[in-house]
Amino acid sequence: MTAASLGDAARPFTAAALADLVPAGTRLLALGEPTHGAEEFLDLRNELFRHLVTAHGYRSIAVESDCLAARTVDAYLDGADGELDTVLREGFGHGFGAYAGNRELVRWAREFNASAGADERIRFYGADGPLEYTGAAAPGPALLRLHDFLTTRLPGQPLPAREELLYLHGPDDRWTEPAAALDPARSIGRTEDAVRLRLLADELNLLLAAHRPQFQHEQDALWQAELDARTATGLLRYHAATAGDGPDRLNSLMRQRGLMIADNVEAILHREARRGPTLLFAHNRHLQRTAARIPLGEQLLQWWSAGSLLESRLGDGYAFLATAFGHRAPDDHPAPDTLEGLLATLPFPRSVLDPRQLDAFIGESGGVKARVPADHTYFGLDPAELGRLDGVVFVREIARQQGLFGGGDA
The missing domain is CATH 1.20.1440 (de novo design (two linked rop proteins))
Incomplete structure (x- = not known):
């Protein structure tokens, strides 16, 4: 496969280019991220959501965060008094309120709502249960x-x-x-x-x-x-x-979490049905249409992801856009024979790819492997799953994340 033929499947990222891949009739648009804590994916989420609100009638967003705490953010978007720093700290789970991209999302949505009618205001939801890493x-x-x-x-x-x-x-x-x-x-x-x-x-x-x-x-x-x-x-x-x-304990915990996410999101869709579709933002593993698998030592965790559960309930109303990255500072590079290594040859800092065209090109050339992560903080795209995606966004380079998701001694 040459870079030119690969380029036929790719366009430089714009929110409109990504939205063009979303099938008509989508009720829930799921946008995944390959790792938490990378501001690059929060930025592109924000760009996409602004476009969906202004051009496609979306009026709600759900994120991988505490469903109860999110009520604090939603009240703030609706005009409730409060300091933004406090709202971010108390309104997000997992410490996600510390990220600049989430601050910008909340700031922009509150500003939008200030001039919107009651039925047009943006609502903010947490899709996850009140679950933390401890x-x-x-x-x-x-x-x-x-x-x-x-x-x-x-x-x-x-x-x-x-x-x-x-x-x-x-x-x-x-x-x-x-x-x-x-x-x-x-x-x-x-x-x-x-x-x-x-x-x-x-x-x-x-x-x-x-x-x-x-x-x-x-x-x-x-x-x-x-x-x-x-x-x-x-x-x-x-x-x-x-x-x-028992030996199934960890799988059971993952199943319970997946069900909580799916049940919360289904309830959100019911509430938002007359106001328009909803954007859901979470890890790729939660949103994929197939069963999730995570190696943990010698054990392989397997469970039906929230995305697979939601697709089974929504059918064609569910769409999934996955994201991936190439180089992560300081020294995490994809091998050239992996999907991410191939996409890293594209000339754009951020690329939108039609997964069906990409799958066809890979099928002609062969030999493209799944990326083996450098550490536990992310999972690469599986080339075999491209046919189950509605779109792919590839970010050529991301900065090293801080804290829990940074790997090593970050």
């Missing part, structure tokens, strides 16, 4: 809010006593013990109290679902109640999986 949040706050919502609206219904919920739950730190991430014996998730709490949470969920028509006139309060219901039950399932000690 473990999951306690389910109590969401469960108690759900209980309070139902208590004030269903006075004649025999609800579980709030005092019993408080007793069974106990202090939050029973649930957020960091050691439980690696030691299932330190998790509270399968104790008698947790099992009983999970049963009561199911009763509250049932009441909310059964009486939903009664609450239709108060859409914002209903949205919060259903978010709390999903989150509380999802966290109880996650903590139960954390307490498991």
